[in-house]
Amino acid sequence: MSQHQEKARIIRFEQLSEFNIRITLEAPLIAGSAEAGQFVMIRTGPGQDPLLRRPFSLHQTSSSGHIQIFFKNVGRGTNILAHAKVGEILDVFGPLGRGFSVADDRPACLIGGGLGIAPMLFLAKIVSSLSREHGQDLIILGGRTREDVEPLVEDFRQFGLALHCATDDGSYGLKGFVTDILRSEQLAANTRIYGCGPDNMLEVLHRFSTERKLDCQVSVESVMACGMGACLGCNLDASDGSYVHVCIDGPVFDTRELSWNS
Ligand SMILES: Cc1cc2nc3c(=O)[nH]c(=O)nc-3n(C[C@H](O)[C@H](O)[C@H](O)COP(=O)(O)OP(=O)(O)OC[C@H]3O[C@@H](n4cnc5c(N)ncnc54)[C@H](O)[C@@H]3O)c2cc1C
Ligand code: FES
Numbered sequence: 001m002s003q004h005q006e007k008a009r010i011i012r013f014e015q016l017s018e019f020n021i022r023i024t025l026e027a028p029l030i031a032g033s034a035e036a037g038q039f040v041m042i043r044t045g046p047g048q049d050p051l052l053r054r055p056f057s058l059h060q061t062s063s064s065g066h067i068q069i070f071f072k073n074v075g076r077g078t079n080i081l082a083h084a085k086v087g088e089i090l091d092v093f094g095p096l097g098r099g100f101s102v103a104d105d106r107p108a109c110l111i112g113g114g115l116g117i118a119p120m121l122f123l124a125k126i127v128s129s130l131s132r133e134h135g136q137d138l139i140i141l142g143g144r145t146r147e148d149v150e151p152l153v154e155d156f157r158q159f160g161l162a163l164h165c166a167t168d169d170g171s172y173g174l175k176g177f178v179t180d181i182l183r184s185e186q187l188a189a190n191t192r193i194y195g196c197g198p199d200n201m202l203e204v205l206h207r208f209s210t211e212r213k214l215d216c217q218v219s220v221e222s223v224m225a226c227g228m229g230a231c232l233g234c235n236l237d238a239s240d241g242s243y244v245h246v247c248i249d250g251p252v253f254d255t256r257e258l259s260w261n262s
Pocket of ligand 2: 223224225226227228229230231232233234235245246247248
């Protein structure tokens, strides 16, 4: 699979809520070769500060050569991006890693928690383009409050898939967790679950899918320096006692490939 380094112009900047931001970039080479679940490494500033690129899931791509990232301002790099302006050029490298393996012969259940919603929009587009003969597809989105979820809901609705939302404080959708909604759904026995979100959510998905004998793929995060398998900074324990590199073996894994705490 080919990777590209592109000087990508910011063509849209959306402040979706106080801390959540979406940026649209012109990056035709990356847009043309990306798969849902893959990520890009972005040099957030024009100089050497911060030195390392930062990883971001591909939130959306378009046939017109655009890519989107959706992120929260949490530190040095994301704070610089949070103050970027339309017209600025960012150095973007990707697409990187292993994305979701989408089954076209079984129903899909997409679950995004918090910033884990980011890769789900791209995945929803892929899933919605497949035949519906395999059964009902489902999207479950969650966050701490309304502002983590509501600004993205219309973008998901365009795909016409069943959509449920949950917030920790009950300010939008069900009061509770995305996994509460998952447990209340009648899922077909061959449903494949696709998840991205906080570690504890991914662990619940692993336990749930193991109990129900369902396929489950999750996109995991780790701190990354190179994004290309060279620095060993992103190791995670694998279920067979070895380890995996999140950047090249993932970020998407079948949950059975990983070692979980319980
Ligand atoms: C494959 C992958 C995809 C990602 N996709 C997205 C995305 O779509 N949207 C998004 O907002 N973020 C995403 N992240 C996380 C994002 O890369 C970090 O938030 C970002 O690197 C922080 O950079 P910073 O310079 O702003 O923060 P720093 O100043 O480097 O750190 C600020 C704080 O964030 C913590 N932190 C840094 N990196 C991570 C991380 N990877 N996971 C958890 N905590 C971290 C640090 O420990 C510190 O407390 C992704 C990470 C990976 C590995
Ligand atoms: S980030 Fe360097 S090996 Fe994965």
